[in-house]
Amino acid sequence: MLFKIERFNWTEEDPIDLFEIPSSTTSSNQKIIKQPSNMEKMAFRKLSEYSQLSEKEIQFNHRGLKTFTIPTINKFDPATGKLKRVLKWNVLKGYQNYTRKTFAPDESRLTTFLATLIHYEFTEKKDTSEYPVIALVSLFRDLALHNVQSYDVVRFEGQWYFSSRDLREKDLLQYAYIGIRFEDMLTQGGDEKPTMNNFAHYKCMTSLRLPGGLNTITISEIDCLEESKARQKFAGFTEVKLCYIESIPSVFPVTDAEDFLDFLDDNKRDFLWVLVKWTIQCIFSNCHNLLIGIRNKDFNIVTMKLFSIKEDILPYLKRVSPDKYYKQVIESPVRVDEMMHRLLRYIDAGDENIYRMDISPAGIKLTEIADEEEQNKIFYSVITQEYVDWKIEGEISEELKNGHYTYRYDPMKIKKALGEDSLNTSMGSLNIRA
Numbered sequence: 001m002l003f004k005i006e007r008f009n010w011t012e013e014d015p016i017d018l019f020e021i022p023s024s025t026t027s028s029n030q031k032i033i034k035q036p037s038n039m040e041k042m043a044f045r046k047l048s049e050y051s052q053l054s055e056k057e058i059q060f061n062h063r064g065l066k067t068f069t070i071p072t073i074n075k076f077d078p079a080t081g082k083l084k085r086v087l088k089w090n091v092l093k094g095y096q097n098y099t100r101k102t103f104a105p106d107e108s109r110l111t112t113f114l115a116t117l118i119h120y121e122f123t124e125k126k127d128t129s130e131y132p133v134i135a136l137v138s139l140f141r142d143l144a145l146h147n148v149q150s151y152d153v154v155r156f157e158g159q160w161y162f163s164s165r166d167l168r169e170k171d172l173l174q175y176a177y178i179g180i181r182f183e184d185m186l187t188q189g190g191d192e193k194p195t196m197n198n199f200a201h202y203k204c205m206t207s208l209r210l211p212g213g214l215n216t217i218t219i220s221e222i223d224c225l226e227e228s229k230a231r232q233k234f235a236g237f238t239e240v241k242l243c244y245i246e247s248i249p250s251v252f253p254v255t256d257a258e259d260f261l262d263f264l265d266d267n268k269r270d271f272l273w274v275l276v277k278w279t280i281q282c283i284f285s286n287c288h289n290l291l292i293g294i295r296n297k298d299f300n301i302v303t304m305k306l307f308s309i310k311e312d313i314l315p316y317l318k319r320v321s322p323d324k325y326y327k328q329v330i331e332s333p334v335r336v337d338e339m340m341h342r343l344l345r346y347i348d349a350g351d352e353n354i355y356r357m358d359i360s361p362a363g364i365k366l367t368e369i370a371d372e373e374e375q376n377k378i379f380y381s382v383i384t385q386e387y388v389d390w391k392i393e394g395e396i397s398e399e400l401k402n403g404h405y406t407y408r409y410d411p412m413k414i415k416k417a418l419g420e421d422s423l424n425t426s427m428g429s430l431n432i433r434a
Helices: 111-124 138-145 173-188 227-236 257-267 271-285 309-320 325-349 372-382 385-393 411-417
Strands: 002-004 043-052 057-059 074-077 082-085 133-136 149-156 159-164 201-209 215-221 224-226 237-244 289-295 301-308 354-360 363-368 404-406
Touching: 043 111, 111 133, 111 201, 111 215, 111 385, 111 404, 133 138, 138 149, 138 159, 138 271, 138 325, 149 372, 159 372, 173 224, 173 237, 173 289, 215 271, 224 227, 227 237, 237 271, 257 271, 257 289, 257 301, 257 309, 271 289, 271 309, 271 325, 289 309, 301 309, 309 325, 325 363, 354 372
Parallel strands: 133 159, 133 215, 237 289
Antiparallel strands: 002 363, 043 057, 043 201, 057 404, 074 082, 149 159, 149 354, 201 215, 224 237, 289 301, 354 363
């Protein structure tokens, strides 16, 4: 049955205006550094972490969290008496040799997340059943921004698991590459080492309490760490973004934060909306910093600047768009919390354990999955067999006990698990409803 939750619908305004709400706030040039109250009510607590070191290997440590260095971009040229750009980074070079991670339709997007949960519960002797929601941080970002995305929603052992259905098949290779290439240049301190793939990364698993009190466990990828705050972890977490400006001088000397953002607003279409998306992503990932690079039409890096979300980005949005974009950002935690509470009230009251959830600017659409064969198929595209073994039988591999995990995707194992003779994996034998 197809069920559309009418009370979840956003307004019928243009998607960019969906978070606009009445306010008496007026524009101000004063720099406000105090954190907005809605964001103060969000609580993060680090539970675990992992570093993916190769295509199939992860370790539960922070080896994959690299510090970055902003290079020298311009130097004074005595011959001309002017600044000269000395940075020669080209982010497109080498993309033909790049391999990116994609997902098979029946492959769990939560594989490494669930392995991290197993390791955390085993090593810390903690029970995470008190958290009703287990989801990648992208779920909250998609809800806040009304991104057109589809999720599988599975109830297992009394908890709800949200797994994106995005296979990454539609990403253009060169544009998937240039962002990763820019990150690698920053963390490697240059362009000598090629970027061959996007396998290596770092993810932080946290408990996230939304403003209304909903407790979740989420995991987010952190691009890099600001070196001066390396010991503070959260304070140094940095998101890296790359902007394209068609007409930009070869030498861009602007260093003031507000002037830099004003330039982007003047020269990049819909930049404020883009900045809102980046800021909301940072807020839900607990990334305190945003590094923005600018490239030209030849894919050469012209300049870059590091911003503090709290001290630079939020005051800027408050100055230029207090009643629209600023409000959209600071109200996003409350809006997401309200949507999640309403969603959970509906699915908790139902008899189904498997749903398909589609997010769009019009609202949230849920499809109840009642067919048993389809339920099994979706269940094992979200929940891994080793996670079932841990939660039901308390079984854990020696590898996980020792802080390592080798990523495995075995279509034949999935097919076998879905077979009629499989006793411990059939939907009927699992305590899905709890």
